[in-house]
Amino acid sequence: MSEEIDRAAIRAGALDGVSHAFFTRIGGVSQGVYASLNGGVGSNDDTRAVAENRARMAGVLGVAPGRFLVPYQVHSAEAQAVAAPWPEGARPRCDGLVSSTPGLALGVTGADCGVLLFADRRAGVIGAAHAGWKGALTGMVEALVAAMEGLGAKRGDIAAALGPTISAQSYEVGPEFFARFQVEDAGFARFFAPSAQVGHFMFDLPGFIEMRAEQAGIGAFENLRLDTYADETRFFSYRRMTHRKEEDYGRLVAGISLPGGSLSP
Template sequence: MNVPHVLTAESLRLPGVGHGFFTRIGGVSRGVHASLNGGVGSRDSHEAVAENRSLAAVALGVAPERLAVPYQIHSADAVAISEPWTPSGRPRCDGLATATAGLALGVTGADCGMILFAERRARVVGAAHAGWKGALTGVVEATVAAMERLGARRGDVVAALGPCIGRASYEVGPEFVAAFAAAGEDTARYFTPSRNAGHSMFDLNAYIAERAARAGIGGFEDLALDTYADERRFFSYRRTTHRQEPDYGRLMSAIVLN
């Protein structure tokens, strides 16, 4: 029997809220996708990915068709939803919010930040996929705004950042730093020189935390788990690239109002 291995955040262990940052352990996929691969965009079999998503949904206490995962495009777009969609009707966005009980919001990633949000008083939850591009262009703030449209108060929102690539593993070139400088960011705060001339190490965790603070939410928790460094538990796009492997799996994170 396959049982997904799931991590939780202390800040999201709230009455009436279920959540999970799923590791790669406990699914049915094989090879480079072993084993709980939730990525429909991977080269894994569609049947295996569907089964893995079903296992995650059941672990959250919802029917598989009640787990909503968008078509992620590394954007700052977020939408509020009240019902699931068909596989062909997935919105192209990177943030979701809902006030509908029993409708789980999910995002996938393999180094990018996956953030889960909850506002207990108004009973609104959210989920966001935040790679560097989405974080830089405002997906965190957009997700909080989508929650506000459903009645949440941003000062009462708490959020948790799941496993993502850590600063020690995230080397970038000068053009990457330039993109942040052009956006007016304090690059010295998020980038430190690497051993390779002209390159830097980027602290995605710290940058996402800063964007959460700018959004004015009431609390933020970082699980501080590096996807690149922990192969046993996590998929990593960058690790796969460095090894020149043919493909990689995607981790899942989800939240639901009970």
């Protein structure tokens, strides 16, 4: 079954030579609104289905399921370094992970928020980050890059890719949202365009994340320009679920691994 997941997964040219995948919703065992490759342990999906889905993703990344590490995401701007799987029930509360340990895979989940993968091939350091509007605004990208530097990476050697994320054409926000960004920097207004509803705006989250990555001084950045809201066949979307008044939604997963280690837990 991992072959179907592998074929549907999306790779970034910026990360060529590094085992990674932006997994779609295709190839899993979940049913209903979670169909089919739901990777969200925080959803109300059957936990056995989510575990099987995660195991299949781990196989694509070349690691044992217990060595595919995904944090408990809290919309923060915090990244942590990991060198081994954590004990049961001790999943760190953060939105970014970095590692230089062979045989580990790092991942993040999303369903409109930005999911990013990072690699410094020369230093052998990888990272994964979840950046919604709050994380992007408060410095998630910068925190992830700094954490990679702590393991020996160099900014100019880091390549990053932004996976499926809600686009500016699909992300309408209110005046209080716009004001929050204006308080931080009036120049952020360039990421907002007037919407059809007076006083509302269309927010370019991918463009904002790309700007933060460029300001962080990394060597290469690729925006895959894939809209989670618009492409229901391949992607889950929190906002689409909200508009339809559905009871829950699946989560997409992005993962990256370092070669080496064992396929056993």
